[in-house]
Amino acid sequence: MNIHEYQGKAILKSFGVRVQEGIVAETVEQAVAAAKKLKEDLNSSWVVVKAQIHAGGRGKGGGVKLAKNLDEVKEKAGNILGMQLITPQTGPEGKKVNKVLVAQDVYYPGESETKEFYISVLLDRAKGRNIVMYSTEGGMDIEHVAEHTPHLIFKEEIDPKVGLQPFQARKIAFNLNLSGEAFKDMVKFVTALYKAYDATDSSLFEINPVLKTSDNKILAVDAKVNLDDNGLFRHPDFAALRDLAEEDPTEVEASKSNLNYVKLDGNVGCMVNGAGLAMATMDIIKLAGGEPANFLDVGGTANAETVKAAFNIILEDPKVKAILINIFGGIVRCDRVAQGVIDAYQELGNINVPIIVRLQGTNAEEAKALIDNSGLKVYSAILLKEAAERVKEVLAL
Numbered sequence: 001m002n003i004h005e006y007q008g009k010a011i012l013k014s015f016g017v018r019v020q021e022g023i024v025a026e027t028v029e030q031a032v033a034a035a036k037k038l039k040e041d042l043n044s045s046w047v048v049v050k051a052q053i054h055a056g057g058r059g060k061g062g063g064v065k066l067a068k069n070l071d072e073v074k075e076k077a078g079n080i081l082g083m084q085l086i087t088p089q090t091g092p093e094g095k096k097v098n099k100v101l102v103a104q105d106v107y108y109p110g111e112s113e114t115k116e117f118y119i120s121v122l123l124d125r126a127k128g129r130n131i132v133m134y135s136t137e138g139g140m141d142i143e144h145v146a147e148h149t150p151h152l153i154f155k156e157e158i159d160p161k162v163g164l165q166p167f168q169a170r171k172i173a174f175n176l177n178l179s180g181e182a183f184k185d186m187v188k189f190v191t192a193l194y195k196a197y198d199a200t201d202s203s204l205f206e207i208n209p210v211l212k213t214s215d216n217k218i219l220a221v222d223a224k225v226n227l228d229d230n231g232l233f234r235h236p237d238f239a240a241l242r243d244l245a246e247e248d249p250t251e252v253e254a255s256k257s258n259l260n261y262v263k264l265d266g267n268v269g270c271m272v273n274g275a276g277l278a279m280a281t282m283d284i285i286k287l288a289g290g291e292p293a294n295f296l297d298v299g300g301t302a303n304a305e306t307v308k309a310a311f312n313i314i315l316e317d318p319k320v321k322a323i324l325i326n327i328f329g330g331i332v333r334c335d336r337v338a339q340g341v342i343d344a345y346q347e348l349g350n351i352n353v354p355i356i357v358r359l360q361g362t363n364a365e366e367a368k369a370l371i372d373n374s375g376l377k378v379y380s381a382i383l384l385k386e387a388a389e390r391v392k393e394v395l396a397l
């Protein structure tokens with residue numbers, strides 16, 4: 001699960017990681033009030049207004065703006081809130097901005113230069129270890145750095161059983177060419193950052209840029225956080241961090257009905273129980289000359305309700321020319337699934353693409369009889385081969 005920058009920073013702060021302070025706002029008035037408060041509390045009269053969307057590269061797309069007074073806060077927040085922000089990570093349609101983070105300006109001049117670094121903590125699945133990846137080249141695309149100057153990216157492997165060791169934190173600060181106060185602060189920073197990553201069961205904590213301020217403090221200016229879905233049950237309070245407005249609407253609808261749905265580009269919708277069978281079904285569709293329009297695993301309980309929800313989701317895609325339902329009746333009986341398909345079909349009343357149903361397993365014969373006698377534009381098959389041939393036939397029509 002992805003979360004917003006402001007939420008990631010709140011988590012970091014709770015683990016003692018210094019962050020660029022800010023207040024989230026959903027309206028221009030709230031943004032101005034936030035800027036006033038930052039001035040009172042932190043004496044920060046310049047602020048940055050930062051679009052909150054689940055995508056990076058916001059600065060490049062015009063989603064991060066410096067404001068030097070309250071009039072500018074009003075103007076910049078007004079421009080950013082509600083805009084369709086296009087960044088290299090959003091795709092050409094962009095993402096609508098519903099919230100901004102009004103943050104203290106941390107690039108103020110002082111006794112020494114400011115310096116931007118890149119630091120992330122992530123999981124290396126192949127090695128079964130966590131990795132701290134870091135670079136002196138912060139603030140820009142890390143992909144660009146990796147491609148053109150790979151020797152400027154360092155990796156520190158962490159044994160998850162013992163965590164980040166003090167010598168490793170010092171090595172990181174050393175490789176980032178820090179000394180004095182900034183060195184000490186960086187050691188603290190990475191130690192707390194690793195702790196935050198570990199304790200929240202995250203799969204990614206990416207801070208780009210990490211800033212050395214002109215008074216030698218180390219702080220997180222940005223935060224891209226990915227919480228591991230498989231660990232969410234251990235953190236019930238994280239459920240509140242989910243922002244459905246940032247997710248694909250069809251996939252959200254599918255997950256509400258406990259369906260595993262991934263949209264694809266083809267013309268044959270499929271509805272299958274079990275992820276492995278779904279993959280095999282997609283192969284069969286291709287063999288028959290079609291292209292799967294989606295991956296959809298309805299899970300173990302394929303009743304009329306789930307079948308109906310699945311139909312609705314598949315039919316939202318105008319490219320779908322046929323639907324192949326492939327259900328193996330192990331725990332669930334085929335005749336119940338068949339009845340579910342018939343009920344859903346009749347209830348929806350708007351299905352005008354042919355449907356091929358292949359039911360195999362417990363009560364498969366009864367199920368086929370139910371479908372064949374239903375009088376609907378539904379074709380039954382017991383063998384997968386037959387189903388594939390049916391798909392081929394209806395696509396040729």
Ligand code: GDP
Nearest residue numbers: 048056057058059104105106107139208209222
């Ligand atoms: P991203 O573009 O989505 O990665 O968003 P970031 O949070 O990384 O911000 C983009 C850029 O805005 C940073 O690399 C900085 O150069 C700039 N920026 C962020 N905070 C400040 C600030 O407090 N003052 C100034 N002057 N620039 C900032």
Ligand code: MN
Nearest residue numbers: 056208209222
């Ligand atoms: Mn960034």
